Amino acid sequence: MISLRVKVCVSLQVVWMGINIFLFLWFYFFYDLGDQFFYTRKLLGSALAWARAPAAVLNFNCMLILLPVCRNLLSLVRGSFVCCSRTMRKQLDKNLTFHKLVAYMIALMTAVHTIAHLLNLEWLNNSRQGVYDKLSTDLSKLEDTESSTYLNPIRIKDMIPTYFAFTTIAGLTGVIITLALILIITSSMEVIRRSYFEVFWYTHHLFIIFFAGLVFHGAGRIVRSQQSTNPPHNVTFCKDRSDDWGKIPECPIPQFAGGFPQTWMWVIGPMILYLCERCLRFIRYMQTVKYRKIVMRPSKVLELQLVKNGFKMEVGQYVFLNCPAISQLEWHPFTMTSAPEEDFFSVHIRSAGDWTDKLIDLIRTDQNEIFFRLGVDGPFGTASEDVFDYEVSMLVGAGIGVTPFASILKSIWYKFKDSDPNLRTRKIYFYWLCRETHAFEWFADLLQVLEKEMEERGLGDFLTYKLYLTGWDQSHATHVMVHFDKETDVITGLKQKTCYGRPIWDKEFEQVCKENPTSAVGTFLCGPEALAKVLEKKCAKYSDIDPRKTKFYFNKENF
Numbered sequence: 001m002i003s004l005r006v007k008v009c010v011s012l013q014v015v016w017m018g019i020n021i022f023l024f025l026w027f028y029f030f031y032d033l034g035d036q037f038f039y040t041r042k043l044l045g046s047a048l049a050w051a052r053a054p055a056a057v058l059n060f061n062c063m064l065i066l067l068p069v070c071r072n073l074l075s076l077v078r079g080s081f082v083c084c085s086r087t088m089r090k091q092l093d094k095n096l097t098f099h100k101l102v103a104y105m106i107a108l109m110t111a112v113h114t115i116a117h118l119l120n121l122e123w124l125n126n127s128r129q130g131v132y133d134k135l136s137t138d139l140s141k142l143e144d145t146e147s148s149t150y151l152n153p154i155r156i157k158d159m160i161p162t163y164f165a166f167t168t169i170a171g172l173t174g175v176i177i178t179l180a181l182i183l184i185i186t187s188s189m190e191v192i193r194r195s196y197f198e199v200f201w202y203t204h205h206l207f208i209i210f211f212a213g214l215v216f217h218g219a220g221r222i223v224r225s226q227q228s229t230n231p232p233h234n235v236t237f238c239k240d241r242s243d244d245w246g247k248i249p250e251c252p253i254p255q256f257a258g259g260f261p262q263t264w265m266w267v268i269g270p271m272i273l274y275l276c277e278r279c280l281r282f283i284r285y286m287q288t289v290k291y292r293k294i295v296m297r298p299s300k301v302l303e304l305q306l307v308k309n310g311f312k313m314e315v316g317q318y319v320f321l322n323c324p325a326i327s328q329l330e331w332h333p334f335t336m337t338s339a340p341e342e343d344f345f346s347v348h349i350r351s352a353g354d355w356t357d358k359l360i361d362l363i364r365t366d367q368n369e370i371f372f373r374l375g376v377d378g379p380f381g382t383a384s385e386d387v388f389d390y391e392v393s394m395l396v397g398a399g400i401g402v403t404p405f406a407s408i409l410k411s412i413w414y415k416f417k418d419s420d421p422n423l424r425t426r427k428i429y430f431y432w433l434c435r436e437t438h439a440f441e442w443f444a445d446l447l448q449v450l451e452k453e454m455e456e457r458g459l460g461d462f463l464t465y466k467l468y469l470t471g472w473d474q475s476h477a478t479h480v481m482v483h484f485d486k487e488t489d490v491i492t493g494l495k496q497k498t499c500y501g502r503p504i505w506d507k508e509f510e511q512v513c514k515e516n517p518t519s520a521v522g523t524f525l526c527g528p529e530a531l532a533k534v535l536e537k538k539c540a541k542y543s544d545i546d547p548r549k550t551k552f553y554f555n556k557e558n559f
Helices: 004-033 035-044 047-064 071-080 086-092 095-128 134-141 161-167 169-186 190-195 197-204 207-220 263-286 354-365 383-389 399-417 437-456 474-482 505-515 529-542
Strands: 224-227 255-258 290-297 301-307 318-322 332-335 345-350 375-380 392-398 427-434 463-469 520-526 551-556
Touching: 004 035, 004 047, 004 086, 004 095, 035 047, 035 095, 035 134, 035 224, 047 095, 047 263, 071 086, 071 263, 071 375, 095 134, 095 161, 095 169, 161 169, 169 197, 169 207, 190 197, 197 354, 207 263, 263 375, 290 354, 301 354, 318 345, 332 345, 332 399, 345 354, 345 399, 383 399, 383 520, 383 551, 392 399, 392 505, 392 529, 399 427, 399 437, 399 520, 427 505, 505 529, 520 529, 529 551
Parallel strands: 392 427, 392 520, 427 463, 520 551
Antiparallel strands: 224 255, 290 301, 301 345, 318 332, 318 375
16 A cells, blocks of 8 residues: 555656656757747757757756755745644655755756757857758858858867867856766765765765856857848748848848856756855854763764753754864764753764764863864754654664654653643654664663653553664673573663564564554654665555554654
């Protein structure tokens, strides 16, 4: 059964693709059939339409490409959907997926546009040299005088096409745009982004050069169309009488002009929005952030407790951090592990690359007195904000992916402590998968507090949690066997024993269905894409067609 979320997502993609197809076909036939381009097609053939149709699609997608990365705009829009369907809010959580989709379309259309113009350049040069028929040669000889305007932008007979590409506005900006796009796309591959984030980050800022070149690319006006004259130039009658042009009334010398540049009109709005976005980020960067507490957790996990005036958050939200002592430009996202009820906000940072390693080393060096500054941008909304909209929630974290759920579980503790009457959630299933035992240590104390709190209030069934250790050695297994009869777990000290291996998800979903036969169950994941695909399939598999029975709604964190 296909979920509503998937249907809406597919519908939006179909609309986007439909607009792309419409623009491509409309402009293809406009240039391929338009009378004003008859003589232009004589020089360029079908490559004219194949160059201009992708250009129209490029304009549309270049208008869209910046919008998904306007984080503050998305948070504003997401907030406006608070009273609306959660399905609409979920689409905003796929902003980076849509950003990539638009980028792929830009890459494809750029390739088609470039190849078509390379062919155009060759054919224009051949026409100028008289390689083709008499009409093509005569059209190429038209001069830019008071009585006529040229059609062929190659004005020198023996010009090398490469020279034209690097000495005209359209050619030079086209080369710059293409090179910038190649660098941006190649550095965005998963392997580079994960292993060499700095390379990805810096090359992605070539988008400034890309958009600057895009705005000026059409200023050369090399694609020219026939203009109206008095008396009119009858193409049907005059195309075979080029020797009589300007000599008989029926065939005045044809007039041509380049089209008005339109790309800037498509992209100026998003560029202004993005500029405002960056200004807002800079203002937030300049606001003072104070260190409340710094803790170095096991498994090279750094906990920072920070204070910032006017800072308000919701559960599961994330912030971007910048450390000028490491890099002035790099901003990295981290999910907050604190609860909205606390007077500070905290993040847990795992050593996972050059930037995080340098930050941890910096903390260790200046442990007694922190001198370096930290910039904070956010908070920004995620799918986990909706966790309290469900009666039943399944929270699945992998490794450091547990961080948004730390915020949720802390908030639940405060809500129970304050007897919050607005708490709708009545059952939470929590799963945490880790490769090593040390990773459990910094989170076990929170689970112990929750475990004790639930028992004291007679709500032992409210929270069901299972911790899975996916990596261990023989010595560890022997140690566990020796202490198997202890009431508490030898790793975490919790009453719930640690499981070894990976969850059997069919069994877990069947249990949730059995215990909650008429509930809407929100399934939240912060973890790898492979696990996301598994859980999304299970949500679809175990959702009942009958709306009165159990239905699962899949949600995934995206950064």
